[in-house]
Amino acid sequence: MNMLLTSSQFVFPLITVPYVSRILSTYGTGAVAFAQSVVSYFSLLALLGISTYGVRVCAVVRDNREKLSCTVQELFMILLLSSSVVYILYLISVFSIPQMSNDKGLFLISSASIWLGSMGVEWFYQAIEQYGYITMRNIAFKLISLVLMFIFVKSQGDYRVYALITVFANGGSNVLNLLRLRKFVDFSFKRKLCIRRHFKPMRSFMVMTIANGMFSQADLVILGFLGTPSMVGLYQLVAKTKNLAYSVVNSVSNVMLPRLSYYKGDPNKKRYSTLLFKNFNFLTLSSLAGIGICVLAAKPIVLILGGENFLGSVVPLKIAAISLIFSAYNTLLAQDLIASGKETYFSIVCCMNLVIAIAYNVFLIPIFGVTGAAMSMTLCELTQTGILFLVSRKVLAELLKRSQLGRIAFSAAISYVIGAVSEHFVAGSGAIIQFLVPTLSLGVSYGLLLLLTGEYFVSGIFASVIRRVMGERG
Template sequence: MKEKSLKLNAVLNGFRSILNLIFPLVTFPYVSRVLRADGIGKYNFSNSVVSYFLLIAALGITNYAVREGAKLRDDREKFSIFASQVFTINFISTLVAYILLFMCLFLFKNLRAYKIAILIFSLQVFFTTIGVEWIYTIYEEYVYITVRSIAFKVISMFMLFLFVRKSNDYLNYAAITVFASVGSNILNYLHSKKFCDIRLVSGVDCIKHLKPIFVIFATGIATQIYVNSDITILGILKGDYSVGIYSVSSKIYNIVKMLAQALVIVTVPRLSMLLGKSRMTEFVNLLSRVTNILAMITIPATVGLYMLAPQVITIISGVGYMRGVSSLRLLCPALLFSVFSWILAYCVLLPSKREKYFFTAAVISAIINIVFNFVLIPIISENGAALTTSLAELMMLILITYHSRDILSKVNLRSFLKDIGTYVFGAIIISLLCFLVECYCEIILVQLVLAVLISVIVYVLVLFLFKNQLCIEFLDKIRKNNEFES
């Protein structure tokens, strides 16, 4: 199979993620004002409940399929057998997830008030399984994924403004969210015939995949607990209003995190393929480059978000949500920790078949998160949830770095630390610029726009001043292209 351009894939996946971000950025300010904190709280609590059953249905299959399928993608017959076995496991796990969901709705009375919203969100379980998106990740088909996303996001946006107009329209918002995220997955299943012949097969053929899948699944459960337990516990201990306030901070935090991850997630199948074929030099070089790019983006973005938290929250959700500024700032360290732990987990541990270490790290982080949530949320409400998330993400990063140390030792550490120092210096300047803009300008929107524009320009100048290798390579390519055209 002809290798697709990682740069093109990164651009396309970044663009797709930007679309995924634009949808909530455009719609959330409208929705948060229409539904208010209570409506947003019900929406997010229902979504957080269903997320656990989505995890049961997913069963860690996507990460396993990408890792193992990337090695077989050049052989249609072998890949078809593999894909059918994985799809069969996914189908069975989906049935189990629905059975458990209905049992919970029957047994737990406090969930019945959210029953309709939970059932609407549960449609994601079936459509995610049918969508077989892992096939498109394995074959790096980001053109198809991007075009599909544009179509469904645009349709969903129109539906939102048509059907969400009153404070009790949170069910309509839930249905539109489901349509936007998984509405195209039937098309995915039909289109997958281009790459393989997928069907349900005998369970005996699938047994060999179960052990690594269950380890990855257990890791996903632990990860989901420490990602979502804050909202769930906050809802139980403090109610819908606190969840609504925290949801704004959490939404902004997740938007920035998703955008940073989207720029490098396209490298996961390529890294899995290189490691599977024992091409270690290429693997380490690509890992170093990806990590460097991630640091270059994430460090200044984290500092900028911390400094501009009041402006961001005011513009996105209004002054009624200003209480969320402190929780957003407490989430900023979590942003930095989570992005780096993510790349080490998915680009090092999983491709090198060290999922048991990822599982151990996730369990320890989940325990820390749950314990501190119950301690801090009763005292400082949503700020406790945010602080606990940062602590859990820090522990995750420390543990994953430890278990990746042998592979990381092959990276040119001196060069990497030099670049990190440059990024930190640039981020310090960004913080000063944001402070000065806020001092000399009173209009919130102008503050945000000016601070971002000036910070980007100055940060790029700092990178060139310190002769950042990525920037120098970028200039060399532009120069060569100009010479070629002339």
Template structure:
């Protein structure tokens, strides 16, 4: 594989990240004023609930796959074999996740009012697994990722303005959100053939792959609990209105965090390649540069958000969401 420029990849990833920021900045002010806090709360509760089953389906596979496939990116045969093994494990974990989701929906009757919403949002798990987007990242194909993301976001934006017109359209909003975030993964089924052939195989070498996947899963489990448990707990204990207020602050914070953390996904494949070569000098140099850039962006982002929380919430959500200023700060 021709080694791609980190600067070029960084610029492309910044464009992708900016589109992921601009898209909700355009859609959420519209959605928040159409659906109002209660229905926004329903959608965000469903999304938070699904995140646990998405975590079960993905385990630590995405991070592990990027690391492992990057190390063999120059050997098409090895890349295809390793990708197929990881993809097959992901198919199995996805089946387990859907079985657990079905049992949960049948067991906890309080979720009955959210059932249709949750089923719609759960399709993102299937799209994520079939798409195997980690292969594109491992191959540092950020040009394709960026163009694909922009195309689906523009299409989703058009669909949102056409079909989401009043409070009762929150299910349509949920479906369009899934289409925007995960629908593009279907295109990967055909696109990834340029790198290697990825198929389901029963020769998965569970012992070889599962231990590092589970170790990474522990990290992802902590991240998921940290980022989703608050919204889920609030949805169980209080009303959809409170969830709408709090999750709006959460969404704005998440947009800002994406800017700060986007660099990590750019350097991960290159870091994995350096590690496979045991080139610790380049690893340390890349780590230093990454940390400096994270600090340069991160500290002003925190300070600015705290100082301007009321103004940010008013612009993004309108006066109906002004209570979100404090949790945002």
């Protein structure tokens, strides 16, 4: 279900981004991206790390309705208070900071995300693994927003309308979360609550989530303050493309935290280590494929998604694509630390990386502009990977011992060469052909080579398909 959700997150932008980029151009898309990035900082403060802490703490008590209800009610009350305080601070910022007050309408529209994000209890549905509901709900709201976008976004001046539709697409479905919550949780004013019991364990999650969230948006926010809306417009296309590729690569990993937390308390530790190993192998082979596609087909990707006005995004995209494998490993190692109750270590790593990200961006953006932001993205992910490798070296040693990195690297290298050769033969063709030929050449050769070398994940899928086909025939 999460792979289906991820696929929708990949398909819908393929429809909306080319349309919006051509209508709003670099200025309009840049203005909206900057506003969304600033709002995301305030949303992180409002959530207080509950988006991650809530998943773990609810997953542990999900089989006990009374304990689950009590936990959800306590967390909801904390969120209500924190969101109110943060929203007041946000309004003060809108009317006092020049970069925000110059377009109050846009920033006020975007502010709805603060409430929709914090009150949407998405963490609860992840904790009880309601991925079918999450997927269908998200796809439905994306379809509605797609129709609204084509109807109402018609000119460059409609960027505020686009911002409103984006808020609806990303957070509107959270209203349904609240309405459906009573199916799983019993709210009661008579229940004795103990909100304070969450403060200490939340502390690390709060620091971790806020620092990590700020780190992920640091390049866009700093580029917005040091550069122009058009520069942000070029870079947001790079960031969106990289994030789309990362979502596909990380589609399996995203659903791992509740299951890892559940297995960690199981006396049979083998299930935990096996799940971690499977995820490590999948992330390695899928991220290498994503890097190859983004590097080989960077120009046609930019032309398809943004048009000729966005050709300045080609080189930054190639640089940012390299960060895919580091991002994937960072997510995996972070999940292991969180599931193991070592979130304090990860929160320290996140704080260190936020400081490093600010330094990279402040130094590189004035010199290299949009390319500097892409360079900082890759350098930050690489730095975080290095730090996490040191923190989790025992786990990493076990993963490397069982992994099949040699087979994956060999298959990736050969398929890159095949993709590059095929790219040479279609040079000068249309953007679609320039994208499809090297991508398919790389993908097919990569899959066959992984199968021929006996790579665990691909061989397992192939064997499963064969068994089903033979079973149906039998």
